[in-house]
Amino acid sequence: MKLARSINSRLIPDCGCVLTIGKFDAVHIGHQKILRQLVAVGEKMNLPAVVMTFAPSPEEYFRKQDAPPRLTTISSQYFALRDQGVSLMLAIPFNKMLAQTSAEDFMQKYLIDRLRAKYISIGDDFKFGKERKGDYRILQQAGVKHGFEVGRFETINVGASRVSSSRICAALSAGRLDQVEALLGRKFAMVGRVIHGDKRGREWGFPTANIALNRKIPMTGVFAVTVRGAIDDHGRARIKGVANLGMRPTVDGMKTLLEVHLFDFNERIYGHRICVEFVEKIRDEKKFASPDALKRQIFMDCARAKEILEAGE
Structure with missing residues (x-):
């Protein structure tokens, strides 16, 4: 096409x-x-x-x-x-x-x-x-x-309601990814090019593939995800991961960003386009008292994402 x-x-x-x-x-x-x-x-x-x-x-x-x-x-x-x-x-x-x-x-x-x-x-x-x-x-x-x-x-x-973008948007805002999948016929996904970030996640042991979002988004939070696109030549391989979508209130709260930590993946994919598929919402985005508190939560988010993705296999 x-x-x-x-x-x-x-x-x-x-x-x-x-x-x-x-x-x-x-x-x-x-x-x-x-x-x-x-x-x-x-x-x-x-x-x-x-x-x-x-x-x-x-x-x-x-x-x-x-x-x-x-x-x-x-x-x-x-x-x-x-x-x-x-x-x-x-x-x-x-x-x-x-x-x-x-x-x-x-x-x-x-x-x-x-x-x-x-x-x-x-x-x-x-x-x-x-x-x-x-x-x-x-x-x-x-x-x-x-x-x-x-x-x-x-x-x-x-059901009794018209399929529309506004209905999908409402389901996304409510974190109802199961409803969204029924209306889309596929999982909700975001596509974008990987940019350089501030490398904070790498310092903590959680390197992330970052995508800038220069638009309003219908949902925020932490999600279990799968990623494809630049991962192999054909874009078919799916790598499991966990993603934060939002303003990063603990870090700076200045810009909307999609940050994806891929499990068991160490390749450099800066500049490549990837497709992030949202499987299940783990929690809302929140501001933590300190970077250490955020780091502890990330450990828990990763564990929960792995449980969700393994259960769905």
Whole structure:
């Protein structure tokens, strides 16, 4: 799968495509059904399946700091969409120009002239264009005129409630990773590149792979995790570990960080992208009275994480 970050990217296929448009933040089981259907249509029409999303999202652009936390980074979305058979992820920056683009101009410039979409699938509540004046009816009318088909998908329920990013976010905030897995169809994961830290964990005997998170996060705490990605050439090997996700209140409380201590692993993976899968929450993040108290707690966290991960084998 390819990733393009501009509507003018050379990665956009010249042959046309089948297309869906949306936030696709979590790539949850509802999204997965949509994507399977899109890929199947693409195979019948012999066209690549393209997902158009926005980074930042319209909600983040308009609401700024009041926007809800994103569940996935572009990297996480990329891997989740790739697993569904998508050919191209088109992550367009949502900016002032796009916010002022009318629904008619958006269809003409983006969907018809540039993407040459032959089939477009959107949600039953999808709106687009300036002042959200574009909808399924307008898109369908354009399809009749310009020769593309339009499909509409409905939301999916698990239990009595709709599957949505906000529902997943609430479950994450409550530490209910079992509920999250049921809604995602997989374990919740974060993907990022390993950066250099302050080496404090290494001094204590707990070296960590650190990932900076320059965004709001839906949960904090200490977790039993498995990690894959840069661990082997194919990203299939899973290494067990324990992770702290949050502000590190005992250390400095200045920035959001994902710190992962990998069990029985000593390789240098700075600069590599890894995928951290959250298995079970161990405890909330808290401020300890001293570094020694934190160090003792880390010993206990590691022991508990090993118990959880061994029990799940």
